[in-house]
Amino acid sequence: MSGTAIRNTIRRLRFDHGEMNQQELADRIGVTRQTVNAIENGKYSPSLEVAFRIATVFGVPLEQVFQYVADGTR
């Protein structure tokens, strides 16, 4: 499956939050580590609820975690 049109800064945010690992983030948002990895690598676009949970964990607005890239600008 091709990547999504959604970019994210999860890897950077994890690093900035005490080098949080994927498993810790997964536990805090209620998904598997493999799902966090798929989101981080742009292979899976999470539901709005999971997206908000990720933003809440890092204490930042949603748009700081995810950015939509319109066609032609990817």
Place this chain on the structure above:
Amino acid sequence: MSFREKSAWISVLTYLGVYGYYFWVVAGAIQAGHTQGLPFLGLLVNLMVLLVVLEIVLHIVVAIQRPTDAQAAVDEREKLIALKATRNAFHVVMLGAVLAIAAVALGAPVFFTVNGLFLAIVLAELTRFGGQIVYYRLGS
């Protein structure tokens, strides 16, 4: 690899092994021209029991290795993967059902219609578990 991906691998391998043996026996009977009635019904029931036992034992072995993974609730991506794989399998079983109906309408012996329909069910299950593995490997 997540517990559910391992579970799909277990199912693919047990289905291939157990029902592969069954259809190998059926193919032998067709070659020998023994296609009257349903001579392998007893064998099929025994193999179904074997399949269930194998699946349970192998799932327990995998769960013991990573208990927290096995106990984790299914997340949204895993649900989506299961739905996509089931959708693909539905097409396979529908095709098998249509072919079985056509075979009955054309007067095919019960040996072929029953085994053909069962083959479609097995192929649909392999499509489902195989599809799950592919989607897990691809990331979504």
